[in-house]
Amino acid sequence: xxxxxxxxxDNPGNSGNSENADASDTxxxxxxxxxxxxxxQVMGVLTRxxxxxxxxxxxLRVLGILxxxxxxxxxxxxxxxxxxxxxxxxxxRAERRGLLARGKNPQDRRGIDVFITPEGFELTQRLNEEIxxxxxxxxGRLDPEQRRRLVEMLEPVLTPPLALTQRGAAHT
Amino acid sequence: xxxxxxxxxDNPGNSGNSENADASDTxxxxxxxxxxxxxxQVMGVLTRxxxxxxxxxxxLRVLGILxxxxxxxxxxxxxxxxxxxxxxxxxxRAERRGLLARGKNPQDRRGIDVFITPEGFELTQRLNEEIxxxxxxxxGRLDPEQRRRLVEMLEPVLTPPLALTQRGAAHT
DNA sequence: CCACACTTGTTGGTAACACTAACCATGTCA
DNA sequence: TGACATGGTTAGTGTTACCAACAAGTGTGG
Numbered sequence: 001x002x003x004x005x006x007x008x009x010d011n012p013g014n015s016g017n018s019e020n021a022d023a024s025d026t027x028x029x030x031x032x033x034x035x036x037x038x039x040x041q042v043m044g045v046l047t048r049x050x051x052x053x054x055x056x057x058x059x060l061r062v063l064g065i066l067x068x069x070x071x072x073x074x075x076x077x078x079x080x081x082x083x084x085x086x087x088x089x090x091x092x093r094a095e096r097r098g099l100l101a102r103g104k105n106p107q108d109r110r111g112i113d114v115f116i117t118p119e120g121f122e123l124t125q126r127l128n129e130e131i132x133x134x135x136x137x138x139x140g141r142l143d144p145e146q147r148r149r150l151v152e153m154l155e156p157v158l159t160p161p162l163a164l165t166q167r168g169a170a171h172t
Numbered sequence: 173x174x175x176x177x178x179x180x181x182d183n184p185g186n187s188g189n190s191e192n193a194d195a196s197d198t199x200x201x202x203x204x205x206x207x208x209x210x211x212x213q214v215m216g217v218l219t220r221x222x223x224x225x226x227x228x229x230x231x232l233r234v235l236g237i238l239x240x241x242x243x244x245x246x247x248x249x250x251x252x253x254x255x256x257x258x259x260x261x262x263x264x265r266a267e268r269r270g271l272l273a274r275g276k277n278p279q280d281r282r283g284i285d286v287f288i289t290p291e292g293f294e295l296t297q298r299l300n301e302e303i304x305x306x307x308x309x310x311x312g313r314l315d316p317e318q319r320r321r322l323v324e325m326l327e328p329v330l331t332p333p334l335a336l337t338q339r340g341a342a343h344t
Numbered sequence: 345c346c347a348c349a350c351t352t353g354t355t356g357g358t359a360a361c362a363c364t365a366a367c368c369a370t371g372t373c374a
Numbered sequence: 375t376g377a378c379a380t381g382g383t384t385a386g387t388g389t390t391a392c393c394a395a396c397a398a399g400t401g402t403g404g
Contacts, residue, residue, distance in 0.1 A: 027316055027319040027320050027323065028304075028308070028311050028312075028319060029304065030319075030323045031311045031314075031319045031322055031323050032303065032304050032307045032308075032311060034322070034323045034326040034327075034330065035210070035214050035307065035311075035326070036214060036218065036303070037326075037329075037330050038207070038210075038211065038326050038329040038330055039210070039211040039213075039214035039215055039218075040233070041211075041329055041330060042207050042208060042211035042329070043211055043215055044253065046208065046211075056360070056361075058360095058361070058362095059360095061212070072381080072382095073381070073382060073383095074380085074381060074382080081216065082361090082362070082363095083362065083363060083364085084381075084382065084383085085362080085363075085364080085365095085382085085383075085384080085385095086361065086362050086363075087382085088382065088383055088384080089360080089361070089362085090360095090361075090362095092383095093360080093361095108370080108371075108380090108381080109369080109370060109371085110369065110370045110371070110380070110381045110382070111370095111380095111381065111382085112381075112382065131204065131208070132200075132201065132204050135204045135207065136200070136204075138328050138329050139200050139203045139204060139207075139328075140200075141328040142203075142325060142328060144199055146325055147199040147200060147202075147203045148199050149321070149325070150203055150206070150322070150325045150326075151199065151202045151203050151206045153314060153318055153321070153322045153325070154206040154207070154209075154210045154322075155206075156310050156311075156313040156314060157209075157210040157213055157214070157310050158206065158209050158210055158213060228389070228390075230389090230390070230391095231389095244352080244353095245352075245353060245354095246351085246352065246353080254390090254391070254392095255391065255392060255393080256352075256353065256354085257353085257354075257355080257356095257391080257392075257393080257394095258390065258391050258392075259353085260353065260354055260355080261389080261390075261391085262389090262390080262391095265388095265389080280351090280352085280399080280400075281398085281399060281400085282351065282352045282353070282398065282399045282400070283351095283352065283353085283399095284352080284353065345404100346403100346404090347402100347403095347404090348401100348402085348403090348404105349400100349401085349402080349403105350399105350400080350401080350402095351398100351399080351400075351401095352397100352398085352399080352400095353396100353397090353398090353399105354395100354396080354397080354398100355394100355395085355396075355397100356393100356394090356395085356396100357392100357393085357394090357395105358391100358392080358393090359390105359391090359392085360389105360390085360391085360392100361388105361389085361390080361391105362387100362388090362389085362390105363386100363387085363388085363389105364385100364386085364387085365384100365385090365386090366383105366384085366385080366386105367382100367383080367384075367385100368381105368382090368383085368384100369380100369381085369382085369383105370379100370380080370381080370382105371378100371379080371380075371381095372377100372378085372379075372380095373376100373377090373378085373379100374375100374376090374377085374378100
């Protein structure tokens with residue numbers, strides 16, 4: 001029971017002070033709020049499960065990606081939205097633990113492929129297992145039909161152009 | 173254009189290799205997968221927006237909590253599932269920026285209340301605004317009725333006993 | 345009333361993570 | 375070939391998070 005209870009009953013989602021406009025707008029705010037809060041919940045679970053195996057969230061993601069890929073450092077950094085230099089350290093540490101490995105890329109001698117080791121793969125299997133088990137009580141509260149619909153409705157969140165304000169903030 | 177594009181098209185959710193069982197189980201896996209992925213998406217958005225204002229995810233949460241609370245260090249740490257010592261640093265930095273402040277607690281001279289400053293409050297308003305705006309294209313893909321139902325279905329994720337396996341691992 | 349224990353927050357030390365800037369090595373193209 | 379672009383590592387900085395140890399304040403029991 002190291003760090004428990006990531007129930008933050010509040011957070012950067014607006015809470016209720018809906019000036020509102022019409023009903024649809026109200027639901028939109030509530031939805032954003034719900035998405036943000038559920039994101040924190042889920043991240044909490046992932047963080048904790050990762051921590052139980054000495055894995056950070058990022059490491060978790062890396063392993064997840066490598067389950068069916070053999071990308072190069074840069075690609076991987078691209079997936080994660082991280083800098084290349086960050087990847088070096090990340091991969092270093094994971095490699096040191098034998099979870100993944102670096103391999104030369106024959107096509108381009110600059111490139112370095114990253115791939116998961118059997119040991120790492122096995123770990124991800126266990127992790128996924130545990131994640132599913134942990135989330136089960138939550139998902140279990142919905143009946144199959146609701147689950148199907150929820151999956152369907154999460155689709156837009158997953159396939160997002162999410163154009164991103166992208167604004168460098170401005171000083172331009 | 174520092175770090176963009178946190179679209180990780182994969183991650184620690186199982187992808188498709190459903191041994192399956194029956195349909196309901198399949199949906200359960202898909203749901204877990206969807207929840208995890210959407211969580212990463214949302215966190216990506218929050219991280220980026222925070223970064224644009226030089227705020228980490230945690231700082232974002234802190235400000236969110238303080239919007240309508242005046243907790244003491246320990247309580248705050250409790251909400252976030254963080255160590256007390258972590259809070260000290262977190263609050264230090266935010267206080268130095270004038271976003272929040274520490275105040276003595278008259279009842280208990282050991283305790284230290286934390287509260288948001290007008291400046292900090294204003295910032296959270298802008299952040300929430302931006303978050304809603306950024307997520308709008310996503311939520312906008314659903315019609316109001318779908319939004320309402322999605323909110324409804326996210327409920328179980330937000331109100332979670334989330335008992336947590338808590339066990340060291342289960343290799344049994 | 346005073347010694348002991350507990351709570352609250354801070355400090356110090358360590359490690360991970362993420363960024364920038366600088367740097368080699370390789371690849372590409374004019 | 376020379377100029378430039380790409381891929382990855384290294385060095386340096388700041389943040390986040392942990393644990394352990396501590397000072398100060400609170401609250402008992404004898």
